[in-house]
Amino acid sequence: MRTGKVMGRDWAEARRADRVRLLAATLGAALAGRRRFTFELGSGHGHWLAAYAAARPEESCVGIDLISDRVEKALRKREKAGLDNLVFLKAEATEFLDALPADTLIARTFILYPDPWPKKKHHKNRFIQPESLDALAAKSAPDARLHFRTDDAAYHAWTCEALAAHPRWEILPGEPWPFEQVTFFEERMKARRDVIARRKD
Numbered sequence: 001m002r003t004g005k006v007m008g009r010d011w012a013e014a015r016r017a018d019r020v021r022l023l024a025a026t027l028g029a030a031l032a033g034r035r036r037f038t039f040e041l042g043s044g045h046g047h048w049l050a051a052y053a054a055a056r057p058e059e060s061c062v063g064i065d066l067i068s069d070r071v072e073k074a075l076r077k078r079e080k081a082g083l084d085n086l087v088f089l090k091a092e093a094t095e096f097l098d099a100l101p102a103d104t105l106i107a108r109t110f111i112l113y114p115d116p117w118p119k120k121k122h123h124k125n126r127f128i129q130p131e132s133l134d135a136l137a138a139k140s141a142p143d144a145r146l147h148f149r150t151d152d153a154a155y156h157a158w159t160c161e162a163l164a165a166h167p168r169w170e171i172l173p174g175e176p177w178p179f180e181q182v183t184f185f186e187e188r189m190k191a192r193r194d195v196i197a198r199r200k201d
């Protein structure tokens with residue numbers, strides 16, 4: 001007999017599969033004909049990616065965030081600036097990666113001021129984990145870059161350690177940060193701790 005717990009898990013998995021299907025359809029249309037794009041995971045109010053997309057009109061850019069209000073604010077910035085190389089979507093990161101069309105790859109990922117989840121019991125909520133680095137590598141182009149910036153010393157150390165131990169990412173110590181624009185959260189946090197990694201073959 002199926003227990004309530006098993007039925008709950010089946011239901012959650014079915015809901016996830018529905019969201020991934022919907023996202024795949026949206027992405028198929030939004031990225032039609034674009035083989036590579038720049039990705040911001042947790043784009044918040046969209047300040048950073050809107051400025052980046054305006055400065056690099058030749059790149060296609062996609063920002064995702066879990067919070068609807070933030071995505072709406074980001075979309076208003078996109079409209080105001082008339083940026084047709086920029087897409088903002090409400091999406092969860094692992095679902096977004098699962099939904100990406102097979103012929104479309106990430107050229108560079110930016111993760112800027114992610115929630116640091118400082119308590120040990122919450123570390124499992126950090127995006128940087130061996131499994132999510134696997135998933136990101138699988139959807140990234142050869143030589144793609146991962147740019148990670150935080151104010152939090154512990155999350156920075158955690159990320160450096162995870163990247164150094166991961167077979168598909170290589171830290172590039174001398175690589176310059178490619179584009180500066182203060183993000184909404186950076187303005188409050190002030191400190192900058194960066195790491196850049198390359199996707200290995």
Ligand SMILES: C[S@@+](CC[C@H](N)C(=O)[O-])C[C@H]1O[C@@H](n2cnc3c(N)ncnc32)[C@H](O)[C@@H]1O
Nearest residue numbers: 042044065066067092093112113115183184185
């Ligand atoms: C601290 S905010 C930083 C926002 C922005 N990068 C900035 O610097 O202003 C982190 C953002 O990541 C989003 N986020 C957290 N986990 C996520 C996930 N799994 N998928 C998508 N977005 C996520 C949150 O909703 C939040 O807006």
